[in-house]
Every structure is written in structure tokens, then in C-alpha cells.
Amino acid sequence: MNTLYWLVKREIWEHKGGFIRAPLIGGAIFLVLNLMTLIASEVVSGQNFRFGGSSIRELGKMLDQRQLAMVGMGLDTAMLFSTAIISVVMGFVVFFYCLGALYDDRRDRSLLFWKSLPITDTQTVLSKVLAATIVAPAVAFVTGVVAGLITLLMYATVLSMHGLGVWQLLTLAHPFRVIANLIASIPMYFLWALPTVGWLMLCSAWAKSKPFLWAVAIPVVTGVLIWWVQLMGLLPSGNFYWSQFLPRLLGSVWPGSWFAAAHHAGNNVSLGIGLEGVDNPDNPMVQFLSLSNLYATLGTSTAWIGMICGVALIAGAIWIRRWRDDT
Amino acid sequence: MSTVISANGLSKTYKDARALAGASFQIQSGRIVGLIGPNGAGKTTALKAILGLTDFDGELSVLGMDPRHSRGKLMEQVCFIADVAVLPRWLCVKDAVDFVEAVHPRFSRAKCEAFLARTKLTPRMKVKQMSKGMIVQMHLSLVMAIDARLLVLDEPTLGLDLLYRKQFYQSLLEDYFDEDKTILITTHQVEEIENILTDLMFIRDGRIVLDADMDAVGERFCEVMVGAERAAEARALKPLDERQVFGKSIFLFDNADRGHLSTLGELRRPSIADLFVATMKGTYA
Numbered sequence: 001m002n003t004l005y006w007l008v009k010r011e012i013w014e015h016k017g018g019f020i021r022a023p024l025i026g027g028a029i030f031l032v033l034n035l036m037t038l039i040a041s042e043v044v045s046g047q048n049f050r051f052g053g054s055s056i057r058e059l060g061k062m063l064d065q066r067q068l069a070m071v072g073m074g075l076d077t078a079m080l081f082s083t084a085i086i087s088v089v090m091g092f093v094v095f096f097y098c099l100g101a102l103y104d105d106r107r108d109r110s111l112l113f114w115k116s117l118p119i120t121d122t123q124t125v126l127s128k129v130l131a132a133t134i135v136a137p138a139v140a141f142v143t144g145v146v147a148g149l150i151t152l153l154m155y156a157t158v159l160s161m162h163g164l165g166v167w168q169l170l171t172l173a174h175p176f177r178v179i180a181n182l183i184a185s186i187p188m189y190f191l192w193a194l195p196t197v198g199w200l201m202l203c204s205a206w207a208k209s210k211p212f213l214w215a216v217a218i219p220v221v222t223g224v225l226i227w228w229v230q231l232m233g234l235l236p237s238g239n240f241y242w243s244q245f246l247p248r249l250l251g252s253v254w255p256g257s258w259f260a261a262a263h264h265a266g267n268n269v270s271l272g273i274g275l276e277g278v279d280n281p282d283n284p285m286v287q288f289l290s291l292s293n294l295y296a297t298l299g300t301s302t303a304w305i306g307m308i309c310g311v312a313l314i315a316g317a318i319w320i321r322r323w324r325d326d327t
Numbered sequence: 328m329s330t331v332i333s334a335n336g337l338s339k340t341y342k343d344a345r346a347l348a349g350a351s352f353q354i355q356s357g358r359i360v361g362l363i364g365p366n367g368a369g370k371t372t373a374l375k376a377i378l379g380l381t382d383f384d385g386e387l388s389v390l391g392m393d394p395r396h397s398r399g400k401l402m403e404q405v406c407f408i409a410d411v412a413v414l415p416r417w418l419c420v421k422d423a424v425d426f427v428e429a430v431h432p433r434f435s436r437a438k439c440e441a442f443l444a445r446t447k448l449t450p451r452m453k454v455k456q457m458s459k460g461m462i463v464q465m466h467l468s469l470v471m472a473i474d475a476r477l478l479v480l481d482e483p484t485l486g487l488d489l490l491y492r493k494q495f496y497q498s499l500l501e502d503y504f505d506e507d508k509t510i511l512i513t514t515h516q517v518e519e520i521e522n523i524l525t526d527l528m529f530i531r532d533g534r535i536v537l538d539a540d541m542d543a544v545g546e547r548f549c550e551v552m553v554g555a556e557r558a559a560e561a562r563a564l565k566p567l568d569e570r571q572v573f574g575k576s577i578f579l580f581d582n583a584d585r586g587h588l589s590t591l592g593e594l595r596r597p598s599i600a601d602l603f604v605a606t607m608k609g610t611y612a
Binding site: 002003005006007009010013014105108109110111112113114115116117118119120322323325 | 375378380381382398399400402403406407408409410413414415416417418422425426427429430431432466470
């Protein structure tokens with residue numbers, strides 16, 4: 001256990017840029033853009049900031065219960081938005097981290113140093129899986145939440161300068177629920193990302209050079225072949241490979257990709273983001289804010305077949321890591 | 328004295344070449360063994376097999392364990408320095424010490440810090456800022472602080488200047504080696520390890536062609552410098568090798584009658600390098 005802790009720590013030392021700096025920079029850029037938007041809107045509309053015909057000062061008093069809920073959800077969405085942007089960045093970081101995880105140290109031969117220590121290859125590979133699936137989203141979500149909270153305060157402050165009570169507004173949002181949900185989605189991410197992490201690490205452990213090319217070319221060429229065979233009528237036509245298999249194989253490292261999969265699985269998740277559907281259980285925001293919904297995805301076949309495949313791919317990566325002999 | 332490594336019929340074939348062809352040898356504890364051979368003779372493959380880094384055919388026992396099956400356990404007792412510059416470039420001295428201390432049950436932080444104090448390395452220095460010699464100093468400091476029973480060195484001083492090379496072997500002898508430890512070294516720079524070896528193994532085409540302790544080597548082989556007038560007489564005694572120096576011939580004999588040889592000329596102990604050249608004649612032909 002102690003060894004595993006230090007192995008994960010080692011991954012963070014090596015990949016400070018991707019795991020720590022990238023989300024921080026993403027969050028900072030998000031905040032700067034928000035600040036610029038706020039300043040611009042202040043400059044353009046000045047004191048005559050009007051909202052649907054009535055001055056914003058009166059707005060607070062005019063809203064009914066449902067509209068207040070909409071404002072709350074809008075604020076939650078605004079808060080989540082920073083996490084969403086950082087998550088996209090994090091997806092790329094994790095993708096390329098996994099591709100390099102079992103390849104870079106073979107290329108520069110530092111593998112021989114790590115292998116000179118009493119650490120099993122299983123521990124090594126598992127530490128890398130944990131770094132990708134727990135550490136990366138944890139840092140990204142924390143950064144996202146902090147950036148989101150700052151955004152919220154920024155907007156609340158500006159709106160309060162226009163007479164809308166800042167505290168009243170903040171009570172409409174559900175920052176704790178958003179934070180709790182984000183934390184709760186880390187285990188979800190771990191389970192969901194396994195097939196992509198496993199596939200990328202398998203390629204990383206196996207490729208003699210250019211793991212990226214192998215990881216992407218093999219499934220794409222396979223897809224083209226399937227399409228060609230379908231074209232000749234030898235296989236029933238269908239879009240399963242491109243619309244479900246491939247995104248699962250290569251795209252599961254992006255947080256939230258489970259919503260798209262749930263959509264495909266027929267859970268009727270509407271993917272359009274809209275505040276109108278505040279009381280519509282199919283609205284993704286409502287879905288996200290409900291934990292039972294989040295974990296309902298785990299009941300789908302794509303989730304658990306993916307987990308089984310992911311575990312098998314990781315086991316394969318461990319085996320190759322143990323026996324690959326090219327240094 | 329116990330057997331540290333016991334190999335029997337060690338074989339390994341890569342796709343295009345046979346690296347080990349039934350090598351058999353034993354290494355006892357408390358020895359410093361040089362495994363010497365030309366390029367492609369199977370040295371590195373033999374070391375990899377010992378370290379559990381590659382699969383092989385035949386029997387091999389290292390400290391009583393099969394390196395294929397219990398590598399994690401074995402590496403608590405075995406250390407190796409594979410080559411210069413294999414430490415990860417992003418690693419800094421302090422992190423390396425912390426990490427090895429955390430994962431290695433036989434590592435002594437105090438010892439390591441004492442070794443590091445003798446160098447110019449500072450805790451925050453990263454490997455990418457170090458010269459080759461400094462990287463080896465760091466690696467050696469880490470490895471010597473581990474109380475291992477077997478230390479494997481594969482070309483440890485490749486590319487180092489003379490000062491670092493001397494210091495490397497001197498530290499090993501003075502601060503590390505004792506009768507419970509065993510060191511296995513491969514190198515092409517045989518001259519510099521000649522005086523520290525207790526045992527010598529020559530490997531050629533995947534087989535061990537010479538395996539003897541240094542005293543036995545001195546008894547078995549001898550060189551004699553013979554003037555041109557008696558060269559034919561010496562040649563008749565079937566020397567291993569003959570070379571010319573300043574108009575005289577130097578003959579290398581294996582197990583010859585010393586009394587007879589001393590009548591031909593001055594006897595002396597051959598260097599490992601000369602022995603090596605004689606033994607490996609025709610390797611690349």
C-alpha cells in the first residue's frame with residue numbers, strides 16, 4: 001500500500017505539467033475570460049443594464065418559484081461550466097498520459113532504473129491507472145469547483161452592484177450539491193474510463209514506437225474494414241461500431257462522456273442544455289444534479305462490459321510490461 | 328560461502344540470433360566476478376536473465392529464487408546499474424532518495440546521504456542538469472546505500488572520464504564490498520577492473536569459455552618473451568597466441584611446463600586484455 005502511494009506520487013512528480021499545471025491554467029483562462037465578459041458588458045450597457053424590459057433591480061421581486069429555480073440552475077450551470085472546460089483539457093492530458101505511461105521510460109531506458117527496485121509490474125501499472133483515473137479528475141474537479149465558485153462570486157458581486165441581493169442570489173444556487181456531485185463522479189470516472197485507459201496503456205506497453213499511431217490506427221482501420229464488409233452486404237448494416245464502440249474505446253477518458261453513452265443506450269437524455277427544462281427529469285443538468293441518475297449509467301451494459309474489457313486490457317498491459325524485452 | 332547464482336544450460340534465442348547457447352556457471356558469495364566477452368557474445372542477455380528481465384530456457388537460480396517467477400522479491404536482495412544515464416531526467420536527488428527509501432526495505436538513508444555529501448550534488452538538482460559522471464555518482468550513492476547481496480553492473484562506467492571511473496571502483500571496494508556481498512561486472516574496459524576481480528569469466532557465442540578465479544588464471548596462463556632465434560622452439564609448444572614486440576615474440580601458453588618455458592625467455596603473468604584477445608581470436612571472422 002505504501003509502495004503504491006509512492007508510485008502514484010512519482011507519477012505526479014513526473015507529470016506535474018499535465019496533472020497540476022494544465023487544470024490551473026485552464027481555470028485561470030476561464031476566469032480571465034469571464035472577467036473580460038463582465039467588464040465588457042458593464043462598459044457596453046453601463047448603468048442601464050436591463051433584463052427583458054424591466055430593470056434588473058425589479059427582477060428579483062418579479063420572479064416566481066419556477067423562475068427562481070431556473071436562476072439557481074443557471075448559476076449551477078455557470079459553476080459547472082468551468083469544470084466542464086477543465087475536464088476537456090484533462091481528457092487530453094489523461095489520453096496522452098496513458099499513451100506515454102508505459103512507453104516513455106522504455107524509450108529513454110530509465111525503465112531499467114525502476115525495474116532495479118523491488119516493485120512488481122502490477123504495482124507500477126496500477127499506480128499509473130490510479131494517477132490517470134483518480135488523481136487527474138480529482139485535481140481537475142477541485143480546480144473547476146474553485147474557479148466556478150470564484151465565477152459565481154464575480155457574477156453575484158456585479159449583479160449586486162445593480163441592486164440584486166448577492167446573498168439572495170447565492171442561495172438560489174446549489175454549490176454544495178454541485179461539489180458533492182463532482183466528487184461523487186470521480187469513482188464514476190474511474191469505472192467509466194477503464195476501457196480507454198486500458199487500451200491506451202496496452203498500446204503504450206506494446207508499441208515499439210509511435211504508440212499514438214497504433215492506438216488510433218488499429219481501431220479506425222478496423223472500423224473501415226467493418227464498413228467495407230457491410231457495404232458488400234456480408235454483415236448487417238449498423239452504426240454500432242462508430243457510434244458506440246469507438247467512442248467507448250478512445251473517448252471514455254473525457255468526463256461526462258457517460259451522458260452521451262446513456263443517451264445511446266436509450267435513456268432518453270436530451271443533450272441540449274436548456275434552463276427551460278428545470279422540472280424535466282430528462283434535462284442533463286437535472287440529470288447531473290441527481291446522483292441516482294449519475295450512477296444509473298453504471299447499470300447499462302456499455303458500462304459494465306467496458307469495465308470488464310478495461311480490466312482485461314490492463315491485465316494485458318501488465319503482462320507485456322513484465323515480459324517485453326527491448327531495452 | 329554460499330552459491331549466489333547457479334546457471335545450467337542457459338539458452339535464449341532472439342528472432343534473428345542466438346544470444347545464449349547453453350551457458351553454465353556458478354557464482355559464490357563474497358566474489359567480484361568479471362563477465363567479459365566481445366560484442367554480441369551474450370553478456371547483457373545473461374545479466375537480463377539473472378535480473379528477471381527476460382525469459383530463457385534452462386535452469387537458473389539467483390539467491391535460491393527463479394528470477395522469472397519471483398522478481399519482486401528477488402529485487403530486494405539484488406541491485407543493478409545498467410548503463411550510464413538511465414536515471415529519469417525529471418527526477419531530482421531529494422525525490423529519488425525519498426522514493427527509494429519508501430519502496431526499498433534494505434535502503435539506508437543515512438548511508439546514502441553520507442555518500443551524496445562527498446559529491447557536488449544538491450538535493451534539488453535534477454538529473455537533466457547533471458553531467459554523465461554526476462548521474463553515475465547519484466546512482467551509485469543510491470545503490471551503495473542498499474544492503475543487497477548481489478550487485479550487477481553492466482558497463483557501469485561507459486562514457487565516463489578517468490577520474491570518475493577510478494572513483495567509481497574505489498568507492499565500490501572501500502565503502503560497499505564485503506564478504507557477504509557479490510558483484511558481477513561486465514565491461515569492455517578490462518584493464519581498470521583487472522585488479523579488483525576475484526573471478527574471471529569469458530563468454531563467447533553464448534557459452535562460457537573460461538571460468539576461473541584470478542589465482543588459478545595466474546597459475547594456468549603465462550607469457551614468455553622469446554628472441555627471434557628461439558621462436559620456432561616456442562611455437563612448437565603450441566601457444567595460444569603469439570604477438571611481436573620490438574623484434575621479440577611474446578607467446579601465451581595455457582597449462583605449459585613453466586620450467587621448460589623459463590629456459591626460452593622471461594616469464595610473466597598475462598594481462599586479462601591479452602588473454603581476452605587470445606581467447607576470442609576469430610570471433611568476428
